[in-house]
């Protein structure tokens with residue numbers, strides 16, 4: 020029992036101790052606070068540090084006595100700093116004045132995503148409790164301080180992606196698919212991403228015995244891997260890709276029992292990869308690509324059956340395929356191309372249910388393609404180019420329904436191309452070049468509707484070219500040279516006008532007949548080689564439309580007549596035309612054309628004209644069918660003044676001529692891509708707008724015009740909607756086609772918005788109504804009309820306003836019936852600035868393209884002008900940065916109250932319509948329902 024006195028003195032001692040400890044903590048805390056303030060003061064003044072205020076400056080707030088509540092600072096219970104997290108704030112400055120000696124309890128230092136420059140201070144080694152050091156995405160440079168080796172508590176070390184200086188530009192790495200994963204962060208690691216660190220990896224790094232992950236990708240490290248890495252008995256991930264490391268891999272790597280992820284790609288390593296690699300650990304990812312390794316691949320890389328991603332491409336590996344790969348069902352991606360690996364395609368590989376990608380090209384593989392490959396059902400890419408593979412193409416391979424790229428070029432494959440090749444409907448790249456394939460090209464190949472590149476050159480293929488090739492609406496490059504193909508060139512190749520851009524090579528075959536003039540439609544084609552065939556007749560005049568050609572070869576045929584009259588042909592080298600029958604022109608090596616030869620050229624033109632005229636007649640015939648239906652429906656219903664119209668349209672033509680004084684410019688009210696529009700007042704009739712399509716242009720555009728015309732009539736005569744411009748009918752006279760519309764008094768929305776007075780007259784309420792009108796028209800066309808019609812060219816030019824400023828959508832020139840049977844592929848249609856982004860890479864037009872253009876239109880109506888690049892801000896998350904004043908047409912008073920709300924709602928609709936992902940855009944039905952809710956005060 021202790022006496023009360025003793026109790027009292029014990030209590031006093033305790034109190035004193037507590038006080039003392041608080042005092043000490045306070046001292047430490049003050050030191051920490053002072054160190055932080057000192058650092059802050061060394062940096063340019065930045066708002067992120069606003070809460071970092073000295074206690075003296077705000078002594079009335081006692082909570083600021085410690086830094087624990089400052090932005091980015093966390094403390095332990097004793098009030099000492101354990102974490103500094105200033106990530107992603109774009110802070111400028113250096114770390115030189117951050118005094119690491121002041122933070123005895125610092126566990127995490129997270130500074131990624133800033134602009135810190137300079138070097139990593141050597142004093143960092145003093146913060147010995149650090150577990151996570153993340154300095155990624157900064158501008159640090161220099162070498163790793165050796166003192167890092169004193170940070171023995173660090174469990175993960177990541178200094179990856181050192182590309183701020185632009186030295187390791189991604190363009191330097193053509194095999195981009197091999198780029199390492201980025202953004203690897205976990206709670207406990209040391210990270211120096213996106214800095215300019217470099218130098219050697221210090222031997223002392225081996226001291227970090229507890230390191231689990233060492234990530235130094237994309238930096239400037241050189242020298243070799245220190246063998247001391249073998250001491251890191253917990254190491255799971257070692258990622259050193261994209262540095263300048265060299266030398267042999269230390270044998271100790273293979274002894275790390277925990278290693279699952281080894282990435283060494285794009286360095287200068289050489290020598291042999293330790294044979295034992297994989298013997299003691301269970302590898303999941305192994306990237307050895309892009310080095311100078313020699314010798315064999317380690318045989319046990321997949322001993323544990325866990326290997327998922329394996330690359331060893333672009334080295335000097337030789338010898339057999341690792342035995343453990345045969346049963347390695349976990350494989351997902353494999354790249355072994357560009358080595359000297361030997362092996363047998365039908366023996367060394369098994370069935371890999373998860374394999375999506377395997378490239379074995381440029382090696383020494385032999386044997387036949389086993390049907391097993393057909394059971395790797397997920398394969399999207401299979402490349403075995405430039406090997407020594409024999410035998411037939413097995414049917415099994417043709418079951419790979421996911422296959423996108425198949426490259427079997429430069430082998431010794433024989434037999435025919437199986438007809439079932441058409442089953443590979445996802446295929447976009449097919450090369451069978453340089454084999455011994457024979458027989459004819461199967462017509463089934465026409466089902467490969469996604470094909471972008473087809474190369475069957477350098478085989479022994481015979482028979483004719485399947486005309487179905489004209490259906491490959493995405494084909495960019497077609498090479499069939501050096502075969503024994505005969506027959507004519509299918510004119511359908513001309514249908515590839517908008518896709519075939521790179522190459523058309525049919526050279527060194529036995530093709531005969533005349534060159535189809537339709538090839539002249541390939542106006543984007545760069546390389547054309549028809550040489551070494553038996554082509555006869557003249558070079559089609561239409562070839563002068565091929566304005567993109569950089570390479571032409573028509574030599575070694577039996578062509579005659581004049582060289583096409585275009586700069587590209589006239590300035591071509593003589594070899595291009597050599598060894599033909601009788602070509603003429605003002606080119607050295609050719610004789611100048613005689614009169615008869617030129618006439619021959621004219622004759623050609625005439626033939627072309629006849630074709631055009633007859634196809635025009637065809638188009639009209641089809642159109643008149645539509646018109647007939649229209650007429651029958653309407654004559655019976657009403658005494659429509661135009662019911663007397665018929666195909667010939669003689670009476671009206673005279674009337675139109677008279678009313679427009681023979682199409683005097685004074686009656687011209689507009690001009691579109693396909694002709695002028697005239698106002699026609701005929702006494703006793705409504706006022707009309709007559710669109711006069713002129714067919715005197717070059718043949719290419721004539722064909723377009725006819726197509727255009729057929730579409731326009733077919734679509735429009737069937738439509739009756741209050742927000743769609745009424746087409747009464749059409750007539751044809753000589754080389755002109757006339758479309759007769761109801762005249763819409765106030766002209767286009769574009770013109771209205773452009774004029775100062777127009778813009779003022781079109782107040783907020785009227786603008787909202789315009790938007791709604793267009794939405795109803797589109798919703799009707801997409802969802803109520805059968806078949807659905809996509810407008811394809813919604814823009815303010817194609818929205819006309821009547822006397823009450825109500826919207827009428829016009830110009831269905833590019834509309835086409837949305838027939839589920841027919842392909843929706845199309846040439847680029849629409850108006851620049853309104854075209855949905857997906858059309859840039861896929862040309863599939865869906866009604867969502869209209870939805871996008873409509874979104875642009877809404878913004879335009881609100882702003883009073885085309886939004887230009889503001890569109891991308893609206894689409895991105897950056898909406899907040901758009902000021903109201905930027906959005907509302909300054910020519911009107913700023914909207915208030917209800918109207919402002921409505922405008923806000925339709926802008927939201929616009930933003931959803933502008934989504935980059937077509938699927939994320941609402942349908943026009945939903946849009947018009949949404950707008951329905953936007954009731955206006957003056958709406959009925």
Ligand SMILES: *[C@@H]1O[C@H](CO)[C@@H](O)[C@H](O)[C@H]1NC(C)=O
Nearest residue numbers: 064065066108109110111134
């Ligand atoms: C850093 O400097 C840049 C350029 O001087 C500046 O734009 C940026 O706002 C600065 N960062 C901060 C957080 O102040």
Ligand SMILES: *[C@@H]1O[C@H](CO)[C@@H](O)[C@H](O)[C@H]1NC(C)=O
Nearest residue numbers: 141144164165166167168169
């Ligand atoms: C590591 O720590 C030890 C002892 O604390 C010290 O002597 C040594 O200088 C430090 N090493 C480096 C490179 O800072």
Ligand SMILES: *[C@@H]1O[C@H](CO)[C@@H](O)[C@H](O)[C@H]1NC(C)=O
Nearest residue numbers: 287289290310311312313335
């Ligand atoms: C690769 O290694 C071989 C010898 O092993 C050497 O001759 C060659 O120069 C090296 N290539 C490169 C690019 O380092």
Ligand SMILES: *[C@@H]1O[C@H](CO)[C@@H](O)[C@H](O)[C@H]1NC(C)=O
Nearest residue numbers: 196200303304327328351352
């Ligand atoms: C394998 O590679 C693919 C494609 O690069 C990647 O998405 C996947 O995450 C990788 N798997 C592993 C385990 O690294």
Ligand SMILES: *[C@@H]1O[C@H](CO)[C@@H](O)[C@H](O)[C@H]1NC(C)=O
Nearest residue numbers: 322341342343344345346347
């Ligand atoms: C592959 O698996 C089979 C059966 O599962 C086994 O018999 C064979 O030894 C394995 N081969 C290799 C090389 O591991």
Ligand SMILES: *[C@@H]1O[C@H](CO)[C@@H](O)[C@H](O)[C@H]1NC(C)=O
Nearest residue numbers: 324325347348349350372373
């Ligand atoms: C195939 O991939 C799936 C999903 O990633 C995985 O669950 C499965 O285990 C894999 N199969 C093999 C044989 O590794």
